[in-house]
Amino acid sequence: MARAGLTCLAFGLLVSGCEDSPQPAADPCAPSNDPVVRIGQGVGGAFAPFEDGEEVSLAVAPQGGFGVSVVIRTEGLAAGDDALADVQLDVLIDGETEGAFTLTDAALLCVDGEDGGGLISGAVVGFDPDRYSTNDELVGLDGREAVLDVTVMDGGMAMASVQQTVTIAVGG
Amino acid sequence: MVTVRATVAPLALLLAAGCSQGDPAPFEGESCLSCHEGIEQAHGPIAADRCVVCHGGDPQARSKEDAHVAIPQDWAEIRGDGLPVAPEGFIRDFAPDQLDRLDPAYVQFINPGDIRVVDSTCGTCHPDQVRTMPTSIMTTNAGHYYPTLYMAGLQEDRLAVNGSYPAVDPDCDPSIPGTVCALETLVPPGPDGVRAAIESGDIEAAAYDHYLAKNCNTCHHAGFPRNNSPALYRSTGCSGCHVLYGELGVYEGDDPTLARGTPVHPRRHEITAAIPSEQCATCHFQGGRIGLLFRGIREGGFGEAPPHASPLQRTLYGHTPGYYFDDEDVTNDVDETPPDLHYAAGMHCADCHVGSDVHGDGRIYSSAKYQVDIRCEDCHGTVREAIEPDAEGKFFTRSGRPLPQLALQDGAVVLTGRVDGALHPVAQVADLLAEGGEGTAAMHAAMAPDEDGWSHTDSLTCDTCHTSYNQQCIGCHVSFDLRLEQVDYQTGVSSPGLTRGSRTAYSLEQVLLGQGPDGRVQTVLASQQVQMTAVGAEFFGTADGELLVGSAQGGKFREREGFTANLGFAPFFQHTTTATPRTCDTCHRRDESDAELRRVRGVFGHGTGEFMLQGSEGEQVDGLRFVDENGAPTTTWMHPGTGPVPQDAMAAAIAVILE
Numbered sequence: 118m119a120r121a122g123l124t125c126l127a128f129g130l131l132v133s134g135c136e137d138s139p140q141p142a143a144d145p146c147a148p149s150n151d152p153v154v155r156i157g158q159g160v161g162g163a164f165a166p167f168e169d170g171e172e173v174s175l176a177v178a179p180q181g182g183f184g185v186s187v188v189i190r191t192e193g194l195a196a197g198d199d200a201l202a203d204v205q206l207d208v209l210i211d212g213e214t215e216g217a218f219t220l221t222d223a224a225l226l227c228v229d230g231e232d233g234g235g236l237i238s239g240a241v242v243g244f245d246p247d248r249y250s251t252n253d254e255l256v257g258l259d260g261r262e263a264v265l266d267v268t269v270m271d272g273g274m275a276m277a278s279v280q281q282t283v284t285i286a287v288g289g
Numbered sequence: 290m291v292t293v294r295a296t297v298a299p300l301a302l303l304l305a306a307g308c309s310q311g312d313p314a315p316f317e318g319e320s321c322l323s324c325h326e327g328i329e330q331a332h333g334p335i336a337a338d339r340c341v342v343c344h345g346g347d348p349q350a351r352s353k354e355d356a357h358v359a360i361p362q363d364w365a366e367i368r369g370d371g372l373p374v375a376p377e378g379f380i381r382d383f384a385p386d387q388l389d390r391l392d393p394a395y396v397q398f399i400n401p402g403d404i405r406v407v408d409s410t411c412g413t414c415h416p417d418q419v420r421t422m423p424t425s426i427m428t429t430n431a432g433h434y435y436p437t438l439y440m441a442g443l444q445e446d447r448l449a450v451n452g453s454y455p456a457v458d459p460d461c462d463p464s465i466p467g468t469v470c471a472l473e474t475l476v477p478p479g480p481d482g483v484r485a486a487i488e489s490g491d492i493e494a495a496a497y498d499h500y501l502a503k504n505c506n507t508c509h510h511a512g513f514p515r516n517n518s519p520a521l522y523r524s525t526g527c528s529g530c531h532v533l534y535g536e537l538g539v540y541e542g543d544d545p546t547l548a549r550g551t552p553v554h555p556r557r558h559e560i561t562a563a564i565p566s567e568q569c570a571t572c573h574f575q576g577g578r579i580g581l582l583f584r585g586i587r588e589g590g591f592g593e594a595p596p597h598a599s600p601l602q603r604t605l606y607g608h609t610p611g612y613y614f615d616d617e618d619v620t621n622d623v624d625e626t627p628p629d630l631h632y633a634a635g636m637h638c639a640d641c642h643v644g645s646d647v648h649g650d651g652r653i654y655s656s657a658k659y660q661v662d663i664r665c666e667d668c669h670g671t672v673r674e675a676i677e678p679d680a681e682g683k684f685f686t687r688s689g690r691p692l693p694q695l696a697l698q699d700g701a702v703v704l705t706g707r708v709d710g711a712l713h714p715v716a717q718v719a720d721l722l723a724e725g726g727e728g729t730a731a732m733h734a735a736m737a738p739d740e741d742g743w744s745h746t747d748s749l750t751c752d753t754c755h756t757s758y759n760q761q762c763i764g765c766h767v768s769f770d771l772r773l774e775q776v777d778y779q780t781g782v783s784s785p786g787l788t789r790g791s792r793t794a795y796s797l798e799q800v801l802l803g804q805g806p807d808g809r810v811q812t813v814l815a816s817q818q819v820q821m822t823a824v825g826a827e828f829f830g831t832a833d834g835e836l837l838v839g840s841a842q843g844g845k846f847r848e849r850e851g852f853t854a855n856l857g858f859a860p861f862f863q864h865t866t867t868a869t870p871r872t873c874d875t876c877h878r879r880d881e882s883d884a885e886l887r888r889v890r891g892v893f894g895h896g897t898g899e900f901m902l903q904g905s906e907g908e909q910v911d912g913l914r915f916v917d918e919n920g921a922p923t924t925t926w927m928h929p930g931t932g933p934v935p936q937d938a939m940a941a942a943i944a945v946i947l948e
Contacts, residue, residue: 177789182608287787
């Protein structure tokens with residue numbers, strides 16, 4: 118039993134079928150058996166989920182650097198005023214990882230309302246600056262299809278991931 | 290309805306029509322609070338139910354639609370398609386020109402502190418501050434334009450021509466150093482202008498104009514920042530400083546109608562003078578990076594990180610996690626990039642920078658170096674005398690600006706912290722020297738007047754020695770690529786030409802000394818060492834990827850008459866103050882060896898050989914060199930009165946060999 122309990126703890130809510138897992142909750146900011154992550158864009162509370170192949174802006178950041186600014190929405194992960202999450206932000210092109218960044222102890226806020234759920238605003242999915250250091254290397258990304266791979270693990274170690282295919286548009 | 294509009298406005302736009310709790314409650318007088326019950330009283334003198342005093346709107350209306358100022362019909366047209374998806378009516382990422390086009394009533398409804406409406410809001414009680422704010426460097430951002438354009442040979446004088454806001458000073462007096470009578474916004478050439486520039490063979494000026502407009506316009510009080518990333522959230526005008534935003538840009542107050550959890554909102558519906566450094570850093574993370582350095586944060590973005598560094602795994606200022614560092618080496622017990630001692634003691638930017646330092650004095654200054662007059666000596670006195678209050682017990686800077694946070698208590702100078710009200714003893718250098726005792730021998734040797742009455746402090750600014758580290762940013766590669774588009778943050782509109790800056794290297798160890806604006810020696814930083822590359826596109830009649838400026842070997846160094854490699858250098862107060870000063874051997878030789886001679890000559894701008902930059906002709910230029918073999922300058926300096934240490938003084942300092 119102890120071993121089974123540890124297994125459940127370790128994998129959190131990721132694996133469905135743990136006998137003691139909680140029932141799915143209506144509250145999108147509460148843990149559930151089937152947590153979901155979506156990524157998209159928007160400011161001021163707007164959220165437009167990325168669609169497959171959608172052009173997303175790879176923007177030049179202030180004072181050097183560049184990346185795709187994304188809004189992360191969750192359902193079924195523990196979100197709230199004091200909730201924290203770790204986020205893995207990867208980008209892949211042709212199956213190769215071209216950038217990998219870890220966001221630790223990010224505030225996973227809870228948004229009320231119809232489209233409610235967890236929210237992390239302004240997370241930046243970037244490309245490895247060592248591999249994309251020159252202007253030509255950066256510009257070479259324009260029009261490339263890439264997969265944004267985002268995994269969110271909440272404070273209870275429950276995880277959910279999304280792999281979203283987008284088309285990189287350098288600029289904006 | 291009066292009260293709540295203020296802060297609530299942006300949030301209210303996200304709500305469905307009507308109160309979230311149902312129909313408005315019965316009310317008498319202004320009815321805002323019937324929906325926004327519980328919202329914080331924004332400002333002491335204004336009653337909580339007097340929302341319209343600041344926000345406008347109809348205080349007698351019985352519905353949200355009637356009470357709120359309507360979203361202008363041209364909002365979508367003004368927003369255009371250059372900015373991200375946003376809720377209808379959202380303006381908190383509008384550029385200055387977009388805000389100029391909006392119905393002022395709506396601007397006021399969203400942000401009563403905006404510079405366009407502030408005469409009828411904040412200005413009714415604070416006319417002096419509101420009079421000076423439009424010409425303040427905080428609004429004009431003038432110092433971001435002229436140094437770059439002057440160093441590129443694109444303007445004649447070291448005086449501001451452009452600003453992010455078209456300021457005018459009708460009472461200007463050009464005899465006052467660094468002042469101008471008016472500023473105009475920088476309008477980069479559009480496609481036709483770019484095409485004409487290419488045909489004329491001179492695209493460089495257009496490249497610089499686009500670079501400045503597209504990279505330097507999000508940090509001033511005339512427009513919003515991008516407001517899309519943690520630590521970047523803020524408002525405009527007076528509210529840009531006096532309404533506090535948290536790192537996440539979410540509301541934490543008690544108005545039930547305001548969405549919690551979604552940016553962009555102030556932390557609470559409050560106006561305050563207790564402004565923490567984090568608010569200042571929403572802009573001052575850029576340029577000189579003082580908002581980072583002051584807090585002990587080192588900017589990255591220079592390629593591979595040091596092997597044992599401690600990166601901040603947070604999204605900050607629009608960057609990927611790990612872009613910033615709080616320690617260079619976690620395997621030792623030394624913080625190589627400590628916070629400024631004032632910050633470590635609980636003080637904030639606003640404890641020193643008050644009054645005209647931030648609000649301006651009505652003049653249009655070409656850069657912050659003219660407007661900001663606070664000096665270490667204003668609080669800590671000189672080696673010869675402590676500061677003294679006037680007959681009423683008030684303290685002032687040398688220029689006569691009040692320092693209201695200073696007071697005498699039991700004969701000692703203390704500073705009352707603006708943010709937390711804590712009392713901070715303010716050490717007086719003269720008193721420390723007079724006290725004598727153990728440990729003061731070095732202090733005397735470094736600062737006390739000698740038998741001739743001379744003190745190092747007569748020739749050196751305090752920060753020259755009392756700086757724990759400086760971040761030299763060496764080599765600045767700017768590309769202007771016509772194959773792609775980018776938003777112009779003056780207009781909010783996307784236009785051809787992606788501009789991007791990247792850096793070659795950094796150094797936390799290399800000290801450089803030069804002459805500061807007051808004639809004393811000061812720490813110098815490599816600054817704006819731009820190498821430009823312009824890339825063509827078929828749309829403009831060139832081959833895609835054709836290099837129009839620069840070459841495959843490197844970007845083009847800026848040129849002015851008499852100079853070939855126009856690297857930029859500027860005296861700069863790093864805001865990494867430490868009580869433990871640099872040691873004498875930082876600037877003087879330890880022995881007679883050639884290695885020591887080379888090292889110390891490097892401090893005075895003879896170059897170090899460590900940071901070599903390659904120009905467009907393949908030439909190699911030392912990124913930290915600004916004098917020739919004889920100590921004469923090899924490059925123009927962007928600020929009048931600044932430059933290398935005068936040759937005789939430099940020779941004397943280099944000649945010193947410590948025992």
